[in-house]
Amino acid sequence: MATRRPVRNLLALAVLTAVVQRPMHPYEMASVLRARGKDQDMRIKWGSLYTVVRNLEKHGLLEAVESTRQGARPERTVYRITDAGRAEAEDWTRELLSTPHHEPSPFEAGLSVMGGLGPGEVVPLLRRRLQLLEGRIEADRQDLERERRELPRLFLVESEYALAMREAEAAWVRSLLAELAGGTFPGMGEWRAYHETGRLPSDVAGLAERGLATE
Secondary structure (H helix, E strand, C coil): CCCCCCCCCHHHHHHHHHHCCCCECHHHHHHHHHHCCHHHHCCCCHHHHHHHHHHHHHCCCEEEEEEECCCCCCCEEEEEECHHHHHHHHHHHHHHHHCCCCCCCHHHHHHHCHHHCCHHHHHHHHHHHHHHHHHHHHHHHHHHHHHHCCCCHHHCHHHHHHHHHHHHHHHHHHHHHHHHHHCCCCCHHHHHHHHHHCCCCHHHHHHHHHHHHCC
């Protein structure tokens, strides 16, 4: 069996799934993807669209079918998907649906260094995050309810997933806040004392020393 390479460029996948419907030139591809809200579902760098299209053509996943020019506008090349491109798009979709991929978030990064701030500062920061999350969740619920009256669910499942992830994050932040505000978070006293005295607790200092020893 051939080795399957991981999906890296989600813009390439978005392009293939757009062109599978009909041939398009890159400007039209961008318009279709924006209209579908793909820039909300994927991290898309629009400036690299033409490079992505050329690479898809280079690898035989797209092929040029015609070039057109209107007045003084630059020439536009229309591309269609090849059989190999269709198979590749289907394979990418199977991988994305079946295989979990962990992408660390900025929030995870913040949590990993949370100890650098005192508990008294962390609590209002998390409360602010929760407030923003709850506002976004309410807006997303309203948007989803409106879209359900206009679109089949097949085209809304990614929005449902995004809403569910935000609701789960809000619930987790709410639980963490309850521990911090209630003083039940393990090691709370030592954490607070560190920021009051500047001295690391002995167990934390030991961990830091072991970390340095392994470098």
